[in-house]
Every structure is written in C-alpha cells, then in structure tokens.
Amino acid sequence: MKQARQGARASAMCCWRRTQAQGKKLFVAWYKEHATVWLTRQATRWSPRLAAKPKAVQLCDLSYRWGSCDPDGTLQFHWQTILLPPNIVEYVLVHEMVHLHEPNHGKAFWRRLARAMPDCQRPAPKGSGLVRASPVDQTTTEEVAQAKLLYTIESM
Numbered sequence: 001m002k003q004a005r006q007g008a009r010a011s012a013m014c015c016w017r018r019t020q021a022q023g024k025k026l027f028v029a030w031y032k033e034h035a036t037v038w039l040t041r042q043a044t045r046w047s048p049r050l051a052a053k054p055k056a057v058q059l060c061d062l063s064y065r066w067g068s069c070d071p072d073g074t075l076q077f078h079w080q081t082i083l084l085p086p087n088i089v090e091y092v093l094v095h096e097m098v099h100l101h102e103p104n105h106g107k108a109f110w111r112r113l114a115r116a117m118p119d120c121q122r123p124a125p126k127g128s129g130l131v132r133a134s135p136v137d138q139t140t141t142e143e144v145a146q147a148k149l150l151y152t153i154e155s156m
C-alpha cells in the first residue's frame with residue numbers, strides 16, 4: 001500500500017513537471033512571437049534614421065547575451081529582451097542595428113550610436129541587467145571593458 005502511494009506521488013510529480021515544462025514552452029513561444037512582431041516594427045521605425053535595415057529579426061535563447069548581429073544582417077535577440085523596460089529594449093535594438101554598419105565596438109560604433117541616441121550616455125537603470133548604456137565618445141580601455149559587459153544578464 002505504501003509503495004502504491006509513493007508510486008502515485010512520483011507519477012503525479014512527473015506529470016506536474018511535464019506540465020510545467022510544457023507551460024514554459026508555451027510562454028516562451030508566446031513571448032517570441034509577440035517580441036518578433038514588436039521588434040520588427042521598431043526596427044522598421046529606426047531604419048531610415050540609422051540607414052540600416054536588418055535582413056531579419058529573430059528571437060531565440062542567446063544564453064547570456066541580449067542581442068547579436070550576424071554578418072548576413074540578421075538580428076537576433078534573447079526572447080527575454082521583451083521583458084526589459086521599453087527604453088532598454090529600444091537601446092538593445094538600436095545597438096544591434098548600429099552593428100549593421102560597425103561590426104566592432106570601436107570608436108566609430110560608439111559615435112554612430114551616440115548620434116542615433118544622444119541620451120544613451122546615462123547609466124543603465126539599476127536592475128536592468130545592463131552595466132551601462134554606452135561609453136560613447138571618450139572611449140577608454142576601462143569603458144570598452146565595461147561595454148563588453150553590456151549584455152550581461154544579472155540573473156536568469
């Protein structure tokens with residue numbers, strides 16, 4: 001009797017975990033779908049100002065990064081990007097769109113980003129997971145190092 005009860009409990013736990021995993025998959029799919037639409041619309045809005053048009057906007061699990069720009073012009077964003085404050089999402093998008101012109105984080109990159117978003121010198125909001133919005137023009141070695149931490153997610 002005791003074994004049957006333990007077996008039923010183990011089966012219920014297994015079923016619950018399976019349901020939880022399925023639920024997470026559905027949520028992630030929902031976020032990806034809606035974030036793709038929203039970010040594509042934002043990219044279209046920014047496109048004339050940046051003179052850059054991504055080949056495609058894709059949402060996926062980028063591990064510790066918020067975004068990336070493939071050499072073929074495809075922009076990828078972590079599906080959790082859409083959970084960030086809107087101004088940070090916009091910053092991540094513009095950051096990746098600037099990479100369509102400047103693949104590296106050199107001075108030309110930060111100058112172009114500063115022209116597009118003049119107010120992005122301010123520190124990133126606390127808890128946003130971003131270390132700093134942008135080192136902009138007077139890029140020092142330390143600032144470049146900080147910029148490399150830009151896409152560090154504080155906690156996942």
Ligand SMILES: [Zn+2]
Nearest residue numbers: 095096099105
């Ligand atoms: Zn970058």
